[in-house]
Amino acid sequence: MFVEIIMNSNAKALNRTFDYMIPIELEKDVHIGSRVFVPFGNGNKVHEGYVIDIKEKSEFANKAIVRVEDSILTEKNVNLAKLMAMKYFCNVSDCIRLMLPPGNSSKDLEKRVKEKTVRKVYLKISSDEIQEKIENNDIKSGKQIKLLEYLNENDGIDVSLLEIESGVSKAVMTSLAKKGVIEFREEQVNRNPFKNKKIKSDKKLKLNKEQEDIFNQIDFMIDNSEFSEFLLYGITGARKN
Numbered sequence: 586m587f588v589e590i591i592m593n594s595n596a597k598a599l600n601r602t603f604d605y606m607i608p609i610e611l612e613k614d615v616h617i618g619s620r621v622f623v624p625f626g627n628g629n630k631v632h633e634g635y636v637i638d639i640k641e642k643s644e645f646a647n648k649a650i651v652r653v654e655d656s657i658l659t660e661k662n663v664n665l666a667k668l669m670a671m672k673y674f675c676n677v678s679d680c681i682r683l684m685l686p687p688g689n690s691s692k693d694l695e696k697r698v699k700e701k702t703v704r705k706v707y708l709k710i711s712s713d714e715i716q717e718k719i720e721n722n723d724i725k726s727g728k729q730i731k732l733l734e735y736l737n738e739n740d741g742i743d744v745s746l747l748e749i750e751s752g753v754s755k756a757v758m759t760s761l762a763k764k765g766v767i768e769f770r771e772e773q774v775n776r777n778p779f780k781n782k783k784i785k786s787d788k789k790l791k792l793n794k795e796q797e798d799i800f801n802q803i804d805f806m807i808d809n810s811e812f813s814e815f816l817l818y819g820i821t822g823a824r825k826n
Contacts, residue, residue, distance in 0.1 A: 587643035590634035600676040604646035618658030622651045704744045
């Protein structure tokens with residue numbers, strides 16, 4: 586499989602696609618909209634780019650993707666970026682960057698918002714095996730049994746939250762982990778900068794008679810595929826567009 590990539594660059598000369606191979610181990614991670622790192626130029630220095638198409642054949646690809654950064658963007662985002670670039674005469678990558686969450690658009694990786702990781706606790710054995718260990722006195726501590734009973738209903742819970750809700754210390758968790766009954770896993774938490782923001786949808790504005798007449802004229806032309814120019818007069822900054 587191959588991809589068409591737009592490089593993350595402001596240079597007009599790079600506002601075109603470049604073909605790259607997808608390594609077999611990365612095929613499941615690559616989608617239209619994925620941010621990837623690829624070798625670019627004569628020195629094969631690794632640069633960031635955006636996948637805008639995936640195809641089965643390519644006559645030009647002689648280099649492969651090095652790493653997949655993420656897949657925050659969708660195919661719809663990419664198509665919108667192409668349309669914006671065509672309308673406003675700018676690079677597709679410029680439009681794509683406008684769609685990235687705050688803190689993720691910088692080309693300098695050190696300046697990007699780092700993804701948060703949390704430590705979670707998971708059971709390593711089944712409920713029946715836990716019961717068997719309790720009956721055989723392999724697990725006889727009341728606190729350990731309490732923890733396992735809680736995990737049996739809430740598997741994959743954050744360590745700090747588990748400590749609060751079960752009333753059992755991290756030392757008890759560590760002891761069970763050494764016995765191979767539970768395990769700790771570091772998991773990435775995807776941050777959503779808009780999670781706690783309440784964004785109200787704009788209400789449709791009511792047009793006055795003059796505005797409605799103009800709108801109907803334009804709407805009629807569009808419906809009948811008759812393309813023409815309309816010059817709107819008005820105060821600068823009055824959002825005539």
